């Protein structure tokens with residue numbers, strides 16, 4: 001570790017989005033300190049700084065790691081993120097996502113660390129009334145996962161007032177794609193996300209992809225989502241970190257491309273990219289899926305100068321496909 005570099009604690013740094021943020025941090029001259037319980041994270045994804053195994057609910061361990069590294073800011077990715085599971089087992093989500101964040105924030109307060117970047121989600125908006133969704137849209141989540149993230153956004157406002165912890169919450173739309181160098185990428189177990197499942201159907205690892213409903217009120221009847229490249233999400237975290245050097249408060253920005261693609265459009269694009277036949281089946285709607293989610297990211301573009309590099313679906317799927325074929329894990 002270069003002792004002159006600024007250290008950033010990255011909870012969940014062994015996960016999909018967290019590991020891409022670690023790569024971006026290292027490229028920007030920071031040392032990412034990954035803090036991860038490795039329940040869903042992968043040790044092989046930690047390549048740009050030390051890995052400290054630990055749980056966000058473990059105050060003693062957090063205290064120890066923060067005392068050792070004295071980070072100047074915290075990026076908090078560690079969370080459970082399966083919407084369906086959150087409905088079945090809400091306690092697991094509130095304990096980990098809310099109590100875990102609260103524990104982390106209290107340790108930060110005790111160590112006088114005052115910069116926090118939080119992985120929030122478009123799921124905090126619930127079923128949108130207007131499209132594209134801006135940050136001022138009402139927030140009425142429809143599942144415990146979205147509720148848990150919104151609760152942390154609220155805690156952040158209170159921690160700013162009481163303890164001066166400044167924060168930026170980034171509300172991601174659908175994270176997708178992989179590092180363009182294929183050093184890291186998406187690998188969940190169980191996998192529930194559309195693009196990796198489609199790529200599994202392309203390689204024959206799965207027999208087909210099930211389309212969850214084709215009777216929505218959308219042009220082709222399938223759900224529309226705003227897919228945003230994970231490297232563009234990571235880049236936003238660096239901009240947010242730099243902004244927190246001068247910006248006080250607890251604020252939130254959307255992170256999306258502002259373009260919506262239906263499930264069928266994603267499958268068609270994947271067919272072109274992979275040159276594979278991708279068998280599909282029409283299944284039932286998945287509970288809790290709004291028909292259309294598209295984000296308005298004007299605010300982060302204007303205030304932080306964020307500009308997505310992988311703004312088209314083809315390049316997002318191309319990077320995912322390259323990773324899918326190269327990964328040996």
Ligand code: UDP
Pocket residue numbers: 083174192193194195197209210211212213223224225263286289
């Ligand atoms: N989806 C699908 N089949 C699958 C997985 C997902 O049709 O096997 C649909 C899902 O209903 C949603 C979109 O693909 O409309 C994106 O789902 P994903 O789970 O990737 O992300 P989410 O939108 O839930 O965050």
